[in-house]
Every structure is written in C-alpha cells, then in structure tokens.
Amino acid sequence: MRIERAEVLVTSPGRNFVTLRVTTSDGVVGLGDATLNGRELAVASYLRDHVAPLLVGRDAHAIEDTWQYLTRGAYWRRGPVTMTAVAAVDMALWDIKGKVTGVPVYQLLGGRSRRGALAYCHASGSTVDALLTSIRNHLELGFRAVRVQTGVPGLGKVYGVGTDQRAGERYDYEPAGRTARPVEEEWDTAAYLRHIPHVFERLREELGPELPLLHDAHHRLSPNEAAQLGRSLEPFRLFWLEDCTPADNPELLRRVRQQTTVPLAIGEVLTSIHDYRTLITEQLIDYVRSSPAHTGGITGVRRLMDLAGLYGIRSGFHQPTDISPVGMAAALHLDVALPNFGIQEYMQHSATTLEVFRTSYTFSDGLLDPGETPGLGVELDDDLATRFEYTPAYLPVNRLRDGTLHDW
Numbered sequence: 591m592r593i594e595r596a597e598v599l600v601t602s603p604g605r606n607f608v609t610l611r612v613t614t615s616d617g618v619v620g621l622g623d624a625t626l627n628g629r630e631l632a633v634a635s636y637l638r639d640h641v642a643p644l645l646v647g648r649d650a651h652a653i654e655d656t657w658q659y660l661t662r663g664a665y666w667r668r669g670p671v672t673m674t675a676v677a678a679v680d681m682a683l684w685d686i687k688g689k690v691t692g693v694p695v696y697q698l699l700g701g702r703s704r705r706g707a708l709a710y711c712h713a714s715g716s717t718v719d720a721l722l723t724s725i726r727n728h729l730e731l732g733f734r735a736v737r738v739q740t741g742v743p744g745l746g747k748v749y750g751v752g753t754d755q756r757a758g759e760r761y762d763y764e765p766a767g768r769t770a771r772p773v774e775e776e777w778d779t780a781a782y783l784r785h786i787p788h789v790f791e792r793l794r795e796e797l798g799p800e801l802p803l804l805h806d807a808h809h810r811l812s813p814n815e816a817a818q819l820g821r822s823l824e825p826f827r828l829f830w831l832e833d834c835t836p837a838d839n840p841e842l843l844r845r846v847r848q849q850t851t852v853p854l855a856i857g858e859v860l861t862s863i864h865d866y867r868t869l870i871t872e873q874l875i876d877y878v879r880s881s882p883a884h885t886g887g888i889t890g891v892r893r894l895m896d897l898a899g900l901y902g903i904r905s906g907f908h909q910p911t912d913i914s915p916v917g918m919a920a921a922l923h924l925d926v927a928l929p930n931f932g933i934q935e936y937m938q939h940s941a942t943t944l945e946v947f948r949t950s951y952t953f954s955d956g957l958l959d960p961g962e963t964p965g966l967g968v969e970l971d972d973d974l975a976t977r978f979e980y981t982p983a984y985l986p987v988n989r990l991r992d993g994t995l996h997d998w
C-alpha cells in the first residue's frame with residue numbers, strides 16, 4: 591500500500607489549525623495535526639514544500655522507517671517546525687494503519703492499560719472568588735483535577751487568566767490574539783511570588799485537601815525564585831508546578847529540585863527526546879509536558895515516554911485548544927496505552943471546531959477515552975473547513991514594569 595497523496599489543509603474555525611491528509615493507493619485516508627500556535631504557515635510550508643513530495647510512493651505501512659527518514663535522515667533536525675511536521679506525518683500513518691487493520695490506534699500500541707485518562711481542566715479568575723466560580727463550574731462538568739491561574743494585584747491582564755465566568759458559564763480562553771502584532775502584557779515576578787501562596791491557602795480552605803490542583807508559571811522564574819515558590823506551595827500539596835523556569839536550559843531545574851519537593855512538570859515547548867536527556871536521566875522532573883503534536887507524533891512520544899519510564903517519570907501531555915482534535919486523539923490513544931501515564935490536559939474545543947473535526951473521544955466522570963473507532967477516530971469536514979479562512983494570530987509577549995522584555 592503506497593502513499594498516493596499528501597495534502598495540507600489550513601482552516602480557522604475560531605482559531606487556526608493545520609492538518610495533513612495522507613491518501614493511499616487503496617483510497618485509505620489518514621489525518622495528522624500540524625498546528626503550531628502562532629507559526630502555523632511555517633509548518634504548512636515545511637510539509638507542502640519539503641515533506642509531501644518525499645512521501646508520495648512510500649510504503650504507507652512503514653511508520654518507523656518514515657519517522658527515521660524524516661528525523662535521522664534529515665540534515666536539519668529537531669526544532670518545533672520540523673518536529674510538528676514529522677508529528678503530522680506520523681499520526682496520519684498510524685491513523686491509516688488503524689483503519690486498515692480495523693482497530694483503534696491504542697490497540698496497536700499494546701492495548702489498554704487503564705479504564706480512561708484522568709483529565710485536568712483550566713480554571714482561572716481575576717480574583718480568588720472568580721477563580722472559585724470557575725473551579726466549581728468545572729467540577730460540575732465532571733472534572734476531577736484542575737489547573738488554577740489567577741490575576742495578581744497591581745498587574746493588568748495575566749497570561750492564562752480568561753474572562754471571569756459566572757456560575758454555570760462555559761470557560762472559553764484563547765491565548766493567541768487575532769491581531770497584527772502580539773499583545774504586550776505586564777509582568778512583575780515579585781508581586782506574583784507574594785500573591786500565589788495566599789491563593790492556594792484560600793483554595794485549600796474552600797475546597798479541602800483532596801482535589802488535585804495544578805499551576806503553570808509559564809517559564810517566568812529564575813531557579814531561585816522557582817525554589818522559593820515551590821517551598822511556599824508545599825503545604826498545599828500541588829499535583830504539579832509547571833514550567834517554573836525557562837525550558838531551554840534543563841540545568842536550571844537542578845537548583846529547584848535541590849530546594850523543594852513540589853512535583854515539577856516541563857516540556858510543552860520541547861520537541862525531541864534529546865531535549866529531555868538531562869531532565870530525565872537526572873530525574874529533574876516528575877512529568878513530561880510534550881504534546882505528540884509537537885514532538886514527532888506517536889512514535890516520537892512513545893520513545894520519549896519509554897525513556898522517562900525507566901526513571902519513574904510520567905506523562906502529562908500538553909493539549910490546549912490550539913492543538914487540533916486530531917492531535918488530541920493521538921494523545922488519548924497514547925494515554926490509555928502507556929504504562930507511565932500521569933494526567934491529560936483537556937480544554938474543550940469550541941462547537942464550531944468540533945463541527946469541522948468530528949471526533950470519537952469521550953469525557954465522562956473525569957476520564958477521557960479515545961473511543962473504539964478504527965484509527966485515530968477523527969474525521970475532517972472538508973467543505974466546512976474551507977469556509978474558515980486563515981487569520982494571523984499571535985501569542986502575547988510580556989515585559990517587566992520598566993519595559994524589559996521577559997521570558998515566556
């Protein structure tokens with residue numbers, strides 16, 4: 591069975607998604623997610639101009655050889671654009687293999703290791719009261735683990751904090767603005783460090799000790815600041831503290847690790863097993879945050895998680911709404927199959943997105959499930975997709991009060 595066609599589809603049902611569609615000589619179609627938030631067309635071009643012509647004529651079943659060909663076989667390796675493109679090809683080929691063999695992809699990965707994947711949602715509020723409303727809205731939807739972000743007194747809009755919800759209102763947060771340039775936000779680490787422990791103190795008072803709570807520092811702290819934050823949060827028993835220091839330098843986490851027992855998660859911007867070597871072999875983290883959509887697909891992430899498993903490190907895949915439902919499905923097939931699954935991020939896609947991408951995965955009683963449809967279980971409505979035109983969008987940048995550009 592040969593690959594006959596590889597097409598790149600860009601659609602924007604409220605936000606931009608890039609999808610690779612691979613068709614075989616027998617007419618079997620596989621989908622892969624190629625969405626890289628704010629850099630969408632770079633991946634579209636990498637696929638269209640450099641990868642698609644190489645795929646035509648290849649054996650559609652040779653998933654591993656194609657992965658090796660596009661990673662080790664390429665002179666320019668790694669990086670988010672390359673590894674997102676590789677991920678799209680890899681997912682599409684797993685989708686095809688599942689459809690041809692008539693089983694959901696998780697069966698090809700060794701079968702089911704658990705009943706479902708524990709999901710965590712995003713809750714946020716400009717104040718702790720608004721945050722509590724958002725948390726309670728999510729608990730009513732059945733979530734059993736919650737990421738919490740709040741505003742900081744004295745600062746304007748803080749990244750990760752959506753519009754305050756009323757009771758029963760749906761959470762809808764889009765970090766990338768459809769503006770000609772990135773929005774600029776203000777940041778003050780000292781104000782943040784003073785405020786956050788009070789937030790968690792209040793949350794534990796109101797919610798009790800059991801609910802798993804997660805928090806994301808979005809790469810903004812120095813190792814010393816991260817250690818201070820970790821220590822101040824220890825009494826509140828976080829599930830994890832995410833992205834406390836910039837991810838480019840894994841060695842920064844050594845100092846954090848020596849100073850605090852707060853569980854650490856990092857890696858939504860890392861794209862290859864090589865980026866994780868120090869983090870994993872020195873046990874500097876507890877959770878891997880990569881998404882299959884940005885880290886070489888199912889093949890790339892399975893290899894990464896096998897290495898992590900040797901060191902007791904578990905998964906917590908990045909899955910915000912800027913990864914398409916195809917990428918979400920790929921993560922879920924891994925989640926139920928991997929021995930060292932930890933937790934799965936889950937922000938629900940908009941109704942329009944779910945009309946363009948028809949999914950088979952389900953969420954109930956706090957658990958996600960990929961479903962039993964052969965392949966990945968996602969179909970793309972082509973006619974509808976073409977009605978939503980690409981619109982440039984950027985994630986914000988942040989500056990300190992004096993105007994200095996600050997880390998993500």
Ligand code: EZ4
Nearest residue numbers: 627765806858908910912985
């Ligand atoms: O910044 O999805 O943990 N989740 C996050 C997200 C990411 C965006 C980047 O595209 O940090 O909000």
Ligand code: CO
Nearest residue numbers: 806832833858
């Ligand atoms: Co994050």
